[in-house]
Amino acid sequence: MNNNRYCVIMCGGVGSRFWPYSRANMPKQFIDFFGTGRSLLQMTVDRIKGLVPDENIIMLTNAQYAGIIAEQLPQLKPEQILLEPARRNTAPCIAWAAWHIKALNPDAQIMVAPSDHLILMIDEYRECVNKAFDFIASRSAILTMGIKPNRPETGYGYIQVGDMICPDIMEVKTFTEKPNVELARVFLESGEFFWNSGMFFWSADTIIDAITTHAADIAAIFDAGKHVMGTAVEQTYINERYSSCRNVSIDFAVMEKAPNVYVECVDYGWNDLGTWGSLYDNSEHGDAGNATLGSNVMCYNASNNIIKTHGDKIVVVDGLNDYIVADVNDALLIVPKSKEQKIRLYVNEIKEKFGDKYL
Amino acid sequence: MNNNRYCVIMCGGVGSRFWPYSRANMPKQFIDFFGTGRSLLQMTVDRIKGLVPDENIIMLTNAQYAGIIAEQLPQLKPEQILLEPARRNTAPCIAWAAWHIKALNPDAQIMVAPSDHLILMIDEYRECVNKAFDFIASRSAILTMGIKPNRPETGYGYIQVGDMICPDIMEVKTFTEKPNVELARVFLESGEFFWNSGMFFWSADTIIDAITTHAADIAAIFDAGKHVMGTAVEQTYINERYSSCRNVSIDFAVMEKAPNVYVECVDYGWNDLGTWGSLYDNSEHGDAGNATLGSNVMCYNASNNIIKTHGDKIVVVDGLNDYIVADVNDALLIVPKSKEQKIRLYVNEIKEKFGDKYL
Numbered sequence: 001m002n003n004n005r006y007c008v009i010m011c012g013g014v015g016s017r018f019w020p021y022s023r024a025n026m027p028k029q030f031i032d033f034f035g036t037g038r039s040l041l042q043m044t045v046d047r048i049k050g051l052v053p054d055e056n057i058i059m060l061t062n063a064q065y066a067g068i069i070a071e072q073l074p075q076l077k078p079e080q081i082l083l084e085p086a087r088r089n090t091a092p093c094i095a096w097a098a099w100h101i102k103a104l105n106p107d108a109q110i111m112v113a114p115s116d117h118l119i120l121m122i123d124e125y126r127e128c129v130n131k132a133f134d135f136i137a138s139r140s141a142i143l144t145m146g147i148k149p150n151r152p153e154t155g156y157g158y159i160q161v162g163d164m165i166c167p168d169i170m171e172v173k174t175f176t177e178k179p180n181v182e183l184a185r186v187f188l189e190s191g192e193f194f195w196n197s198g199m200f201f202w203s204a205d206t207i208i209d210a211i212t213t214h215a216a217d218i219a220a221i222f223d224a225g226k227h228v229m230g231t232a233v234e235q236t237y238i239n240e241r242y243s244s245c246r247n248v249s250i251d252f253a254v255m256e257k258a259p260n261v262y263v264e265c266v267d268y269g270w271n272d273l274g275t276w277g278s279l280y281d282n283s284e285h286g287d288a289g290n291a292t293l294g295s296n297v298m299c300y301n302a303s304n305n306i307i308k309t310h311g312d313k314i315v316v317v318d319g320l321n322d323y324i325v326a327d328v329n330d331a332l333l334i335v336p337k338s339k340e341q342k343i344r345l346y347v348n349e350i351k352e353k354f355g356d357k358y359l
Numbered sequence: 360m361n362n363n364r365y366c367v368i369m370c371g372g373v374g375s376r377f378w379p380y381s382r383a384n385m386p387k388q389f390i391d392f393f394g395t396g397r398s399l400l401q402m403t404v405d406r407i408k409g410l411v412p413d414e415n416i417i418m419l420t421n422a423q424y425a426g427i428i429a430e431q432l433p434q435l436k437p438e439q440i441l442l443e444p445a446r447r448n449t450a451p452c453i454a455w456a457a458w459h460i461k462a463l464n465p466d467a468q469i470m471v472a473p474s475d476h477l478i479l480m481i482d483e484y485r486e487c488v489n490k491a492f493d494f495i496a497s498r499s500a501i502l503t504m505g506i507k508p509n510r511p512e513t514g515y516g517y518i519q520v521g522d523m524i525c526p527d528i529m530e531v532k533t534f535t536e537k538p539n540v541e542l543a544r545v546f547l548e549s550g551e552f553f554w555n556s557g558m559f560f561w562s563a564d565t566i567i568d569a570i571t572t573h574a575a576d577i578a579a580i581f582d583a584g585k586h587v588m589g590t591a592v593e594q595t596y597i598n599e600r601y602s603s604c605r606n607v608s609i610d611f612a613v614m615e616k617a618p619n620v621y622v623e624c625v626d627y628g629w630n631d632l633g634t635w636g637s638l639y640d641n642s643e644h645g646d647a648g649n650a651t652l653g654s655n656v657m658c659y660n661a662s663n664n665i666i667k668t669h670g671d672k673i674v675v676v677d678g679l680n681d682y683i684v685a686d687v688n689d690a691l692l693i694v695p696k697s698k699e700q701k702i703r704l705y706v707n708e709i710k711e712k713f714g715d716k717y718l
Contacts, residue, residue: 020673296717298708300694300701309691314379314717316705318694323678327691332668334684334693335677342659346675349657358655358673 004107005133007052008097011041011069011115012062012084016359017275017340019347020331021308024359029116030068033279033308035293040273041115042072047122051129052111058082058101060093085239091253092218092245094200095211096238099222102204103229109137110207112200118282120269128168128266132201135169141262142210143169143201144255146194148267152184155274157196157251159263172261175251194265196251197272206260215253218245275340276324280306306337331358363466364492366411367456370400370428370474371421371443375718376634376699378706379690380667383718388475389427392638392667394652399632400474401431406481410488411470417441417460419452444598450612451577451604453559454570455597458581461563462588468496469566471559477641479628487527487625491560494528500621501569502528502560503614505553507626511543514633516555516610518622531620534610553624555610556631565619574612577604634699635683639665665696690717 015028022028029041038046045057059069059076063083069076082100084093094112101108111129119125128145136143146159155178162171175196179187187193202210212219221244222229225237246253255261271282283291283306290299294309300318307325309315317325324340326333335343350358374387381387388400397405404416418428418435422442428435441459443452453471460467470488478484487504495502505518514537521530534555538546546552561569571578580603581588584596605612614620630641642650642665649658653668659677666684668674676684683699685692694702709717 296713298705298712300705311689313689313691314709314713315691316694316709318698318701318705319682320693325691325693327686329688330670330672332672332674332684332686332691334679335675339677342677346657346659346677350673350675353657354655354673 001050001053002109002133002137003053003056004105004109004137005052005111006056006058006101006105006108007048007111007113008058008060008094008101009041009044009113009115010060010090010093011044012060012065012087012093013114013116014087015116016347017343018279019343020326020328020333020358024356025064026068027065027116028273030065030072033273033293034283039072040118041069044113044115044117045073047119047125048111048113048129051126051133055080058097060084060097062087082238083235084242086243088242088245088247090198090250091211091215091248092221092242094207094250095215095218095222095245096242098204098207098211099226100229100234102208103226106204108204109133110200110202110204114198114272116273117197118269118271118273120271120282122268124266124268128264128268131168132264135166135262135264136201136203136206140206140209141202141260142206142255142258143262143264144172145197145199145201146263146265147197147270148265149188149193149195152181152188153195154178154181154184156272158184158187158193159196160192161194161263161265165262168266169262169264172255172263175256194263195270197266197270200250201264207254210254210258210260214257215246215248218248218253221245276306276326276343277337277340279308280324280337304337360409360412361468361492361496362412362415363464363468363496364411364470365415365417365460365464365467366407366470366472367417367419367453367460368400368403368472368474369419369449369452370403371419371424371446371452372473372475373446374475375706376702377638378702379685379687379692379717383715384423385427386424386475387632389424389431392632392652393642394654398431399477400428403472403474403476404432406478406484407470407472407488410485410492414439417456419443419456421446441597442594443601445602447601447604447606449557449609450570450574450607451580451601453566453609454574454577454581454604455601457563457566457570458585459588459593461567462585465563467563468492469559469561469563473557473631475632476556477628477630477632479630479641481627483625483627487623487627490527491623494525494621494623495560495562495565499565499568500561500619501565501614501617502621502623503531504556504558504560505622505624506556506629507624508547508552508554511540511547512554513537513540513543515631517543517546517552518555519551520553520622520624524621527625528621528623531614531622534615553622554629556625556629559609560623566613569613569617569619573616574605574607577607577612580604635665635685635702636696636699638667639683639696663696 015022059081158176160173162173288303291306296314374381418440517535519532521532647662650665655673
C-alpha cells in the first residue's frame with residue numbers, strides 16, 4: 001500500500017435533523033441506524049480499509065466526542081484523533097488536518113471524507129477512491145467527488161462539469177448552491193451537473209497552497225504553528241488558536257475560488273442521510289411501504305412511514321401515512337415526512353424550554 | 360359512624376383496552392392516570408372515607424394483585440383483602456364477599472363499588488351513598504346506582520325506571536344491554552333510562568337470599584363454606600372451590616331476575632373510564648383540544664389528541680388529529696381515537712406474537 005495516502009474523516013457534526021436519535025452527545029455519525037451493528041462512522045472506516053494504511057486514518061472531530069470515537073474505533077491510536085476545541089465549519093478543520101499531515105509526511109496525499117454518508121456499492125466506491133488518489137498524485141489538483149444525480153434534489157449543492165481531463169474526471173465549471181426544483185430538473189436533464197458530495201482529494205502541498213492563496217487568514221494561524229504540528233504541544237497550540245479561525249466552509253473559502261479544481265463523476269449508491277426522509281428512501285420497505293427500523297413494529301392501515309424504535313420496544317401504529325415516528329428512551333417524535341425540515345425548529349424550541357436536557 | 364356498613368371494592372379487572380398503560384401486572388385501577396399522585400383505586404378508597412368504617416373496607420381482587428394493593432393501600436390489614444384464585448366475573452366474587460361479611464357481621468349493609476371509575480362531584484356522590492345505605496337498611500332491597508345519561512352512549516347497559524319509591528329511588532322496570540345509537544337516542548330523550556354503573560347496595564341477608572334463589576349453584580359453594588368464612592382457613596377453602604363457580608355477572612345472575620331491585624338515579628360527574636376516549640373526555644384540554652397526560656408534550660398542528668407519556672419523557676407531535684398516543688418504557692401505541700375498540704385486537708395479536716412479554 002502507498003504510505004503517502006492519508007484519510008481524514010470529519011466526524012464532529014451535530015446532526016440535529018435526526019433528533020431524537022441524534023443527540024448532542026451522540027450525533028448521527030455514531031448511531032447504528034440500520035441495526036447492522038456498525039455506526040455510520042464505523043462503516044466509513046470499514047469502507048477505506050486497504051485503500052489507506054490503517055495508521056494514516058485521522059479523525060477530525062469535536063473534543064466532546066473523543067470518548068465515543070475511542071469506544072467505536074478502539075484500533076485508533078490517540079494521535080490519530082484530532083480534537084477541535086470549537087466548531088468552525090470545514091475550512092479550519094481541513095486546514096489543521098493539512099498542516100498536521102504535512103508535518104508527518106511532506107509527500108502526503110489526502111482524502112477528506114464525511115463520516116455520516118451511506119454508500120451502497122463498495123467495489124465501485126473503492127475503484128473511484130483509487131482513481132482519485134492516482135489523479136492527485138500526479139498533479140497539483142483539488143479534486144472533489146461529484147455524485148451522478150438521480151432526482152431533482154433541492155437540498156444539495158451542484159457542480160457543473162467542464163472539459164474532460166481523463167475518463168470520469170472533468171474540470172469544474174461552476175459550483176451552484178441548492179437550486180429550486182425547476183432549476184434542479186434542468187440540472188438533472190442536462191447531464192452536466194453532479195451533486196457536491198463533500199469528499200475531497202489533494203496533496204498536502206496543494207491544499208496548503210490553496211488555503212494560503214484563498215484563505216490567508218486561516219493559513220496564517222496554522223502556518224504560525226507548523227513547527228509544533230505532530231508534536232506533544234500541538235493540541236495546546238490548537239486549543240489556544242483554533243477558535244480565532246473564521247467560521248467558513250472549504251467550499252466557500254477555497255473550492256469556489258481556486259483554478260485547479262476538478263471533479264470525479266461517480267455513481268456508487270450514495271446518500272448523505274441528511275434527513276429522516278433520505279433514511280426512509282434507503283431503508284428496506286415492508287408491507288404498505290413502511291420502513292421499520294427496530295424489531296417489534298406492528299402496522300395497521302399505515303403506509304409509507306418510517307418508524308424507528310430501540311431495543312425490544314414494541315410499537316403499534318394504526319392509521320398513519322407518510323410519517324416519521326422516532327422513539328428513544330426519553331423522547332418521542334411524531335411528524336409528517338413532509339415536515340422533516342421543521343425538526344430543527346422543534347429542537348430549538350426544546351432547547352429554549354428545557355435547556356440541554358433532551359438535546 | 361354506622362359499624363354495620365361495609366364497602367366491597369372490586370379491583371381484579373384486567374383493563375386491556377388501556378394497553379400499553381394497563382398491563383397484566385398493573386391494570387387500569389392501579390394507575391395514576393391523571394398524574395395526581397393517586398391511582399383510580401386510591402381515589403375510590405379516598406371517596407368513601409368517613410362513609411364506611413375504615414376497617415370495613417374490603418378489597419376483592421385477583422391473587423396476583425395482592426402486592427400492588429398492599430403497596431397502594433398500606434392502611435389495609437391483610438384480612439381486608441380477599442384474593443380470588445381465578446377470574447369468574449362479578450357474581451361469584453360478590454357472593455364470596457356476601458358470605459364473608461355475613462360471617463363477620465350478620466347485620467352488615469354492603470356497598471359494592473368498582474375501583475376504576477372517575478367521579479368528579481364528591482359531595483353529591485357522598486350524599487347519594489348515604490341515601491343508598493339508608494334505603495337498604497330499612498328494607499330487603501337490591502339497589503343499584505343509575506347514572507343520568509348525558510349522551511346516547513352505546514357502550515353501556517341501561518336501566519329503565521318504574522314507580523318512584525322515594526325521591527330519586529325507583530323500582531327497576533327493565534335492564535337493557537348496550538343499545539344501538541338510534542335506541543340510545545330514544546333512551547336519552549325519554550328520561551326513563553339510566554346508565555348501569557355497577558355500584559350496588561344491599562344487606563348481607565338480602566343478597567345471600569337473592570343469590571340462593573336465582574343462582575343456587577353459586578350459593579351452594581359459599582353456603583357449604585359458611586363455617587370457615589372469616590377464619591384462618593377461609594382462603595384455603597376458597598382456593599379449592601372458587602374455580603368451580605360458573606363465570607357469570609351479578610347483573611345476569613341476580614339483578615335481571617330478582618323482584619326487589621331498585622335504582623337510585625344519580626348525577627355526580629361519573630365516567631367509567633372504559634376507554635382512552637372516555638379518558639380524553641375527562642381530561643383537561645389544552646390548546647387545540649389536545650389532552651396531554653404527561654409533563655413534556657409539544658404539539659404542532661395537532662388537535663383533539665390524547666397524549667399520555669411517562670416520567671419526564673418529551674413528546675413532539677406534529678400534524679396528528681384525533682389520535683391516541685400512549686407511550687411507556689417498552690411499548691408505544693399510536694391509534695386514531697375512532698379505532699380504540701381495536702386495541703384489544705392488537706393486544707391479542709401481541710400475545711400471539713410475543714407471549715406475555717408486553718401484556
